[in-house]
Amino acid sequence: MTQNLTQDVPQHLAPSADLPTPHRPRAGRALLWGLVPLLSVGLLSWLPLGWLAVRTRRWTHGLSAAAYAIGALASLILIPEDESDNAWVWLLVAVWFCGLVHTVVAFLMLRDGTTVKDTNRQALQGAVAREARRREARAMLAGNPAVARDLRIGRPDLPRTYDDGGLVDVNAVSAAVLVEHVGWTAHDAEELVRVRQRLGRFAGPAEVIAYTELSPDQVDAARDLLVFSA
Structure with a gap:
């Protein structure tokens, strides 16, 4: 199981095809969070970025939140009652404006609420799901070859609706398909x-290694994708 999950998977089998990330409107979310610094006159400019720091675990958002919090607090404490010194007033205005712009831009750039942990979990689940589909398709090919032919198992070059997890029938596909879906070089394919064409067909990976220039490592690396129809 571990070996199958860690081997290289061709790009066309990207896990996003199995588990798409739910879409969340970025503009609406950004504008809603932008109301926090806008309506609080900058005093809560730190809050949206603090939430982003916790959600995305990015230290830059945390640092920005801390800077806005310090700026807002300093303005409240140091603004003189007689307004003889406007410097602290302008600091609060800067916190207000910069916090508003920063919040909107940061939320517009947020990747639909996903984190690295979410992406890794989806990738793992996608790999396990593809392996299960390949196992099911192999059993179909071994137990009921006629149905497997109808489902076009191992034939990514043909129109089909059955998802076999990315299997490739070495005894049926062209060299171009082997290059695209297995990752072998054009020369090897x-x-x-x-x-x-000379032998008629390969009985399995051992014959591929014995009769071609492909090395055992190359064949073993692709073994999980290869099937050999009769």
């Missing part, structure tokens, strides 16, 4: 097709 074309050489395999020539040998296949």
